[in-house]
Amino acid sequence: MGGRDTDVVLLDEKGVRCDGRKINETRKVSITAGVLKNANGSAYIEFGENKILVGVYGPRDVHPKHLSDTDTGILRCRYHMSPFSVGERKNPAPSRREVEISKVIKEALEPAVMLKQFPRTAVDVYMEILQADGGTRCAALTGASVALADAGIPMRDLVAGCAAGKAADTIILDVNNEEDQAGQADLPMGYMPNLQKITLLQLDGVLTPDEYKKCIEIGIDGCKQVYEIQKKALQDKYFSKDGDQ
Amino acid sequence: MSNSKIIDQLKKNQILELLKEEKRIDGRAFEQVRELTIDTGVIPKAEGSARARLGDTEVVAGVKIQPERPFPDTGDQGMLICTAEILPIAHPDVETGPPTPPVVELARVTDRGIRESKMLDMKQLVLEKDKSVIGIFCDNAVTDHDGNLFDACSYATTAAINSCKIPKYEMKDDLPVKIEDEFNEPPISTLPVSVTMAKIDGYIIVDPNLDEWSIMDARITITTNSDGNVVALQKGGKDGFTQDELVKCADISVKVGSKIREIIKQSSSGED
Numbered sequence: 001m002g003g004r005d006t007d008v009v010l011l012d013e014k015g016v017r018c019d020g021r022k023i024n025e026t027r028k029v030s031i032t033a034g035v036l037k038n039a040n041g042s043a044y045i046e047f048g049e050n051k052i053l054v055g056v057y058g059p060r061d062v063h064p065k066h067l068s069d070t071d072t073g074i075l076r077c078r079y080h081m082s083p084f085s086v087g088e089r090k091n092p093a094p095s096r097r098e099v100e101i102s103k104v105i106k107e108a109l110e111p112a113v114m115l116k117q118f119p120r121t122a123v124d125v126y127m128e129i130l131q132a133d134g135g136t137r138c139a140a141l142t143g144a145s146v147a148l149a150d151a152g153i154p155m156r157d158l159v160a161g162c163a164a165g166k167a168a169d170t171i172i173l174d175v176n177n178e179e180d181q182a183g184q185a186d187l188p189m190g191y192m193p194n195l196q197k198i199t200l201l202q203l204d205g206v207l208t209p210d211e212y213k214k215c216i217e218i219g220i221d222g223c224k225q226v227y228e229i230q231k232k233a234l235q236d237k238y239f240s241k242d243g244d245q
Numbered sequence: 246m247s248n249s250k251i252i253d254q255l256k257k258n259q260i261l262e263l264l265k266e267e268k269r270i271d272g273r274a275f276e277q278v279r280e281l282t283i284d285t286g287v288i289p290k291a292e293g294s295a296r297a298r299l300g301d302t303e304v305v306a307g308v309k310i311q312p313e314r315p316f317p318d319t320g321d322q323g324m325l326i327c328t329a330e331i332l333p334i335a336h337p338d339v340e341t342g343p344p345t346p347p348v349v350e351l352a353r354v355t356d357r358g359i360r361e362s363k364m365l366d367m368k369q370l371v372l373e374k375d376k377s378v379i380g381i382f383c384d385n386a387v388t389d390h391d392g393n394l395f396d397a398c399s400y401a402t403t404a405a406i407n408s409c410k411i412p413k414y415e416m417k418d419d420l421p422v423k424i425e426d427e428f429n430e431p432p433i434s435t436l437p438v439s440v441t442m443a444k445i446d447g448y449i450i451v452d453p454n455l456d457e458w459s460i461m462d463a464r465i466t467i468t469t470n471s472d473g474n475v476v477a478l479q480k481g482g483k484d485g486f487t488q489d490e491l492v493k494c495a496d497i498s499v500k501v502g503s504k505i506r507e508i509i510k511q512s513s514s515g516e517d
Contacts, residue, residue: 001443038453089499096349096352096353097325097353099346099350100349100350100353102346103346103349103350103481104479104480104481107463107480107481107482107483110483110484111483111484140442187478192485193484196487196488197484197485197486197487198480198483198485198486198487198488198491199480199485200480201465201478201479201480201486201491202379202478202479203360203361203475203476203477203478203479204357204360204476205361205479206361206362206363206470206472206474206475206476207474207476207481208352208475209473209474209475209496209499211470211497212475212495213492213495216488216491216492217488220488
């Protein structure tokens, strides 16, 4: 945590957070499935002020070839922030942070996707952060699950993402940018509600063992709420009157 | 299937059979860490250094300290940067070239453990606010790779920083000038220690060696501080953890971490 001194009041005496939410409330999440023409699957997600576009290609040939696996298809993920997504322009070249986030998101999705039936192929997931406001990795993961499902990739479950954390000595759900910068801990989480497995988990900031347990508990709650919105996005595309066949 | 994958599969079968009998391939108990030895002061030209051997995994960490211009938004704090690199001498599969995603992750997890624990009181590392601060750079070189580089780098880094000496500087005409042969003790507030656990076929084992590392389903690295609080965490690998497993892993990391912290303390007080 940056622990920087700011004038922002993270939590007022009524238990209201800087953006008006209650401590156990997520930001507004909206997801639309199937927004790109060329991609095999896609999703657009708004997670509070985060705006993220995800496209999935594959299963398709692997290039470079040596990466292909004769036993299974492989999953590849790219998390990338647009230069205009943050306050000061971000260098478009992939940073070390983006390399790490791409890796943890890939490992969060791998337990969900079933690629054994597509040996020697790759499924590529491209996540473009058009606007960032804290919690982008959870939002990107959430959108990526929907885009994978939209691409018709066989999946055991959707992975829903939501962070828990600590700010103003209080455990809170879905940490926003201010709370991440000036708060005490951020614990992003990815969860498969049907299989009850946590597939993405990171932490920075200090938590007592009890606070840690509490964070995981409310993080799972948050993921379950996000999961409902993911399912609705897929239902809206595939089961609505004028949806795809 | 490539040759190494066939060997991994054969070893995997053996490891799985043993785990069912509550045994590990190298004879350890599930929550037992390999033998850890830490020597500090191994690189006299560095302001702090440590060599950590965790079983057959070896890491050399060196601390270099020099005045730096602070970042614009943190002019009241010193600078801390930890890196990690796997040297090509460490393993036949290691290639030179730009860092691969696993190496980037290793370096970032190592850095995060130290940074988020607030091991160093960065406010005490300011020479002149907004103009000059003390920069502490801890670089890890993995020299032998037998699995669990996360913990080996964590121990080497904590021991190297804990044993470093910070040169004294005075400001002359807005420039920091080093005072020869005068040093300060580093402002240490806590000793962060990471504990990495692998999940194999539902079993949780501490400090996986390379055989276990190659076939594990998932892993989790939890860093704790001297107060027994959790300060950083990283999940990796192709599987997930249940809520109960995560609670259990945190308990293990506090318990195992406190023993390792004692080894690090002794290494820095010259009692090794």
